[in-house]
Amino acid sequence: MTDIQKYFAPTSLDQALDCLRDGDVTILAGGTDLMPQSQAGKLRFKRTLMNIRRVPELIGVARQGGDICIGALTTVTELMDNALVQRHLPVLVDACDHFASDQIRNSATLGGNICNASPAGDTLIPLLVLDARVELASKNKGRLNWRSLPLAEFFTGPGKTRRAPNELLVGVRIPLPEPGGVAYFHKFGTRPALDISTISIGIAGTLRRGALFNVRVAFGAVAPTVVRAPRTEQALEGQRLDPHSIAQVAEVARDEVTPIDDLRASAWYRKELIHNMTKRMLDHVAHA
Amino acid sequence: MSLMHDIAFTLNGVKRGATVRVDMSALDMLREVVGLTGTKYGCGEGECGACTIQVDGLSINSCLMFAVDCHGREVVTIEGLADDPASGRAAALRDAFVEHGAVQCGFCTPGMMMQASHLLDKHPHADEAGIKRGIEGNICRCTGYKKIVDAIVDVSKQERGA
Numbered sequence: 001m002t003d004i005q006k007y008f009a010p011t012s013l014d015q016a017l018d019c020l021r022d023g024d025v026t027i028l029a030g031g032t033d034l035m036p037q038s039q040a041g042k043l044r045f046k047r048t049l050m051n052i053r054r055v056p057e058l059i060g061v062a063r064q065g066g067d068i069c070i071g072a073l074t075t076v077t078e079l080m081d082n083a084l085v086q087r088h089l090p091v092l093v094d095a096c097d098h099f100a101s102d103q104i105r106n107s108a109t110l111g112g113n114i115c116n117a118s119p120a121g122d123t124l125i126p127l128l129v130l131d132a133r134v135e136l137a138s139k140n141k142g143r144l145n146w147r148s149l150p151l152a153e154f155f156t157g158p159g160k161t162r163r164a165p166n167e168l169l170v171g172v173r174i175p176l177p178e179p180g181g182v183a184y185f186h187k188f189g190t191r192p193a194l195d196i197s198t199i200s201i202g203i204a205g206t207l208r209r210g211a212l213f214n215v216r217v218a219f220g221a222v223a224p225t226v227v228r229a230p231r232t233e234q235a236l237e238g239q240r241l242d243p244h245s246i247a248q249v250a251e252v253a254r255d256e257v258t259p260i261d262d263l264r265a266s267a268w269y270r271k272e273l274i275h276n277m278t279k280r281m282l283d284h285v286a287h288a
Numbered sequence: 289m290s291l292m293h294d295i296a297f298t299l300n301g302v303k304r305g306a307t308v309r310v311d312m313s314a315l316d317m318l319r320e321v322v323g324l325t326g327t328k329y330g331c332g333e334g335e336c337g338a339c340t341i342q343v344d345g346l347s348i349n350s351c352l353m354f355a356v357d358c359h360g361r362e363v364v365t366i367e368g369l370a371d372d373p374a375s376g377r378a379a380a381l382r383d384a385f386v387e388h389g390a391v392q393c394g395f396c397t398p399g400m401m402m403q404a405s406h407l408l409d410k411h412p413h414a415d416e417a418g419i420k421r422g423i424e425g426n427i428c429r430c431t432g433y434k435k436i437v438d439a440i441v442d443v444s445k446q447e448r449g450a
């Protein structure tokens with residue numbers, strides 16, 4: 001059942017932020033998570049249902065100086081088809097290619113995938129290793145407030161983020177990868193389509209003389225949120241990628257994650273997957 | 289008492305209005321408010337594709353879309369695909385599905401044809417692998433995939449004059 005007392009479809013950011021001021025608002029974008037969660041009774045609607053799909057400030061992908069800015073309403077299909085994303089952030093295209101099905105990619109938005117805060121969210125792993133920042137806007141006493149924080153600090157638990165109830169996720173800002181930058185994504189599921197990751201892995205850095213520098217590693221579905229893996233990053237930093245160092249890094253990765261048993265896999269199996277797939281990905285980087 | 293909302297949109301080429309519950313899916317609106325039952329309820333959570341429709345030219349799961357979000361948009365259902373003689377697409381798909389025996393119980397067929405049509409619009413040169421990839425969000429529980437893929441490959445070839 002629903003307690004919705006008001007439906008509102010703002011046509012500007014200003015209207016949307018005004019509506020959000022009392023905080024008792026459920027935000028609707030693509031609907032692909034909100035609809036099944038509400039129908040299954042996992043989510044209770046707040047007093048106002050606000051459909052942000054017609055807010056122009058949340059639409060579009062643009063280069064701003066040294067960053068790529070992606071609007072929260074960008075659908076997964078639009079991300080895959082965008083020339084800037086294809087050219088500068090191919091790892092994000094790769095993750096989108098593993099995202100659900102064509103029908104869901106046509107509806108689901110990047111902002112929704114972030115705010116749904118699933119520990120297995122497909123776009124979150126590449127965004128983490130690309131050092132994405134989330135941009136949040138709110139309005140207080142007629143003043144527009146902007147806040148930006150690293151995506152790695154945004155998630156606090158399954159379905160939970162640091163977004164305040166009066167804030168709207170406007171988009172993400174991703175620094176252009178440095179020259180020589182590489183980034184890889186691997187999703188392990190039991191079938192290619194419509195699968196929730198058993199585990200997922202992102203690895204990025206700058207490849208110089210057979211070693212990775214400025215290393216970023218992220219894992220999905222092994223903790224209450226997607227996570228960066230600082231110990232694995234440290235083990236990998238500046239190491240020449242040979243069979244010995246790769247084996248060591250894979251062991252650090254296995255020991256760093258703390259997954260749970262659930263219907264998709266046991267904790268033990270997830271740790272083995274993290275070990276074996278990290279090794280496989282690094283073998284691939286070493287031979288690239 | 290659920291909150292109701294008036295929307296105006298284009299359905300299968302015709303402008304119309306509807307009064308819908310704000311938490312209602314586009315699928316429920318089509319079947320229960322508008323009375324077009326060609327679009328099927330399969331799983332209700334976007335896994336099976338039986339409810340596939342096209343909105344502003346893109347295929348989507350109508351079970352995941354809020355009906356209120358149809359406001360101002362162009363919605364096409366299997367009934368609209370069937371009514372468009374200009375493209376000849378529906379007739380070609382229907383004939384190919386019949387010829388290849390791609391319909392068994394038929395429950396997935398409207399969704400399959402809507403997705404196939406979108407796939408052929410977006411990737412006119414899709415090969416068999418591309419077609420399999422394109423319909424990965426559509427489940428046929430009779431497991432008649434080979435015949436369905438063959439039928440879509442056939443239409444793709446016809447449209448390219450191959």
